[in-house]
Amino acid sequence: MAVTVPKRLLAHTDILAALGLVGIVVMMVIPLPPGLLDILITLNITGAVLTLMMSFFLKEPLEFSVLPSLLLTMTLFRLSLNISTTRLILLNGAAGQVIQQFGQFVIGGNPVVGFIVFVILVVVQFIVITKGAERVSEVAARFTLDAMPGKQMAIDADLNAGIINDEQARERRRKIQQEADFYGSMDGASKFVKGDAIAAIIILFINIIGGFIAGVVLRGMSWPDALHTYTLLTIGDGLVSQIPALLISTATGLVVTRAGASEANLGQDLSRQLLSAPKALFITGAVLILLALLGLPKFPMLLVASVLILAGVLIRRTKKAEVGQESAAARESALAESKKPENVLGLLQVDHMELELGYALISLVDSQQGGDLLDRVVLIRRQIAGELGFIVPIIRIRDNMNLQPNQYVIKLRGAEVAGGELLADQYLAMGGGGKEDKIPGTPTKEPAFGLEAKWIHAMYREQAEIAGCTVVDAPTVLATHLTEVIKNEAWEILSRQDVKTLVENVRRQSPAVVEELVPDLLNLGQVQKILSNLLRERVSIRDLATILETLADHAPAGKDLDKLTEHVRQALARPILQPLLGKDKVLPVLTLDPKVEQQILDSIQPSDYGSYLSLDPQVLQDLIQALSREVEKMMLKGQSPVLVCAALVRINLRRVTERQLPQLTLLSYNELVPGVQVQAVGMVVPGHAG
Known part of the structure; x- marks a missing residue:
């Protein structure tokens, strides 16, 4: 969630931040007066409290993405303050009013109590909070990086299914990258806080020992007075430093333990989730009452139990009232909706392409069941973009209970253009030259190319491969069919x-x-x-x-x-010819009888919708039969059937043959570029060409 900040407040913050960072480093070497040091210590406490509050009111960790850099800056600032206060304590035997008051107020002027409190604070910060936050950051960073490929594929799947648009997909990818960077940075930034705790202990002993020596040797104090004075100041300095450090560590732990984005901050989540079950409050209250009856102090036990039971009663009443209001609102909304004019505009939209599946094929789409069809569709769209040069629109994939369980249908603008049946848990074996007949299975036809094939169980897969069959799984069969449909219907898409x-x-x-x-x-x-x-x-x-x-x-x-x-x-002649050429760059072609070619040229008639052939139906039928014979001869030789003719003949003849002879490629003489060796392997001569 982006937060809007007045531009005037951000006008020169970059310069101020740079100067502040330089000032922190300068503090380590330049003595500061006690009054200025009091202000800086107050700023340190303020920054720690502000960081804690920001962490508490976050809805997702990325809202505080600057935290790793802030941890480094705050740690460096505390260390600079420690050095400055150490200098004042050793030189003057005083370090400002804030440290003096901390020593008197927090620990009552007792160095022993102060030392124990200080050690407890350091242990809590170092072992409990910082260690835990560091581990959470490390695990979160590793899991976030491991999950990135899956999240990227999920985004592609949602984009392909039309759930999100391109802009939303880019935003989600950017957010995934930011999450990985954030948790990786937090994993390293936690080391700053741990190092700060270690440095605090070392500085404590240095100040006590150094102060004792300075007080006795340089200032002529008795050793009990020197020990009391400098220990009290050092403990006060340590508490002034460690309390903000503890707040920062707590803020770090709050941020890295947020399980994900939420519509509410931590306080709202806690209150909503902890108080969501009145039964839990009643049982907890009953346990406290039982403990009071068993002999524990009655007043605090009964007081807290009463509060819990009262809260449970109020929450239950509130929930019942909310349910009643929601029911009434739903009835009013339904009544109002029924009185509105019917809006049917949403029903008028027709998807470019649809893939409908029977219920037995839903597992091909469900990633939790190992289905990867959505990922395959993404790859198909990329493949078509690379081969044909246009972007296939979103392919809607949905289930259709009206289909047979194993049936699927491919639709183009609402009309069915192809379909077939799949056995989701079996493999399709084909191209075995008849050897697959010995393998148990269900005979069928491969849907994309109409080849003889057989559905077989996984146990016979190896046997089919040994027999020379091509064996593919159901998602591959469907993806291949979908790819061929897109290629065939691209001109309509x-x-x-x-x-x-x-x-x-x-x-x-x-x-x-x-x-x-x-x-x-x-x-x-x-x-x-x-x-x-x-x-x-x-x-x-x-x-x-x-x-x-x-x-x-x-x-x-x-x-x-x-x-x-x-x-x-x-x-585009060269890329058109490229897939038709053999290894020796020879192009075997068919040619038309010159008389037939001239007859076709004479029969071309222009119209408002383009030219067309006005040949006699019998002549046209003889021509197609002659073409079929020559095409079959070339295919038996393992050659791609290609017919070369005049440019104007080519496009009109293509319209006649594209349905009956889709495998025939027609080229014009102008498309035969230099460097291609053309070999005429036959001439098309209809039996009744005249």
Whole structure:
């Protein structure tokens, strides 16, 4: 929680803090008058009390993140005061009114009592509070560092699920880093307080022995007077120093033992939690009454028991009244809500992508059951960004009781586009060349690519791998299917808002090309259409700067989006060809019969929505059958089926073949860049091409 402080109070605090730190060091070597020393001792006590109060009223430790540095400063300040008071005690036999009054008031002028009180204070501070706070800081630092990866993954999962936005994710990551730094610093800062306690004991004995020698030798005092005077002053000095040190140690312990962020401070948490159960108060009161009856002092026992029982009665009445008020308020709220006009705007929102799971697959998402699907979705979004160059929107993952227990459905803008069934506790074996038939399991088809496969139990996994099968778990099957769906439907997923985000990202690096193109030559919708054309054929738009530059070069000559898409493909020819080439840089391709290619060119008709083919249905069917035969031949040889044709033919023929021959890649002659060796392995000649 950020606290607002008037700017005038912060105007020169940095300079004052720097000068104050230098002054603390100077105090160690320059003698100070008793009056100034009294003021500084008072400031030390004030700072300790203020630190304790700040620690008490914290709601979370990070609100006091300056505490480690403050501990060092306060420890150094106390040591400087110890040195200054020691100098005055040894030189003058006096150290100001504050120390003198502490010696008289706190310990009644008795050095023996003062020494015992001082030792007890040091033991309490050193062994109990400081030691415990140091251990808590050490454990908290280690656990915070160990938990950082898990917390980061939880943030990514919440971001992916749409629970938080990017700004909230950044804030939570920053807070996790601050927590690790804070507890690490507190682990080291606790050593300052421990060292201060040790130094206090050493200074005590030095002052007593040195004062006794100075009083007897230099000031001519009798040894009983010297021992009494200097012991009293030294004990007073030690108490003046150790009481603030004890307050600081307590403040440190309060901060590091806060279990986490809370909506209330420590006092409110204590009162709310300790007084939350009236039964506990009644039982405690009854125990005190029993102890009084057994012979312990009756007045204090019965007094405290009466207070506890009375508090329990009042709390119980208050709770009943609050419950009644809440019930009445809930009824009034429900009645008022029922009278309001129905607001259905929230029902109109449609998610870009959804993944719905049957109840038997919920374990894939639940991290407490070992599910890592949310983490996989985060990796999928990163993978798509790296491969295709656009950011996949948030994928909502929810359960659907209307689905079969093992069924899942992938939706795009509310419409189902893919689905399948998984056996969450089994493995999918595929690609064994028929050897998997001997392994017990449930036959099925791999959902992403339609391969013959079989669900098998974990006990048969090794047997399937020996048989040459590819064996994957259920989350991997689902993640692979989801990845393929995103790649296939990327052109539909890409929205105008996504395009605006991508263009603005380019604008920050290359503002000239964006300003030249958008909106003077092409508007955002036209750019989106061209990018969708590219994604439809799985062409990456990651190099958006080159795409926009190409559009800026050719858009002045015409706004035909199909032709502009072809120009962009030519500019991206090398990355398009790269995955199609073999090790020897040879590109095996199919070609069209020149007569067929000319016939297609003659049948291209322009329209308001782009060009289209007006071929005779029989001719088109023969062409697709001929293409299918040639594609099958290439695939049997282990080659990627590629057809090369004219640019204008390419995009129109792609629209005809993309559903029946999705594995066929179409290239234009203009995309065959120098350095690529093209090998024609077949010509497509339809049986009724004429």
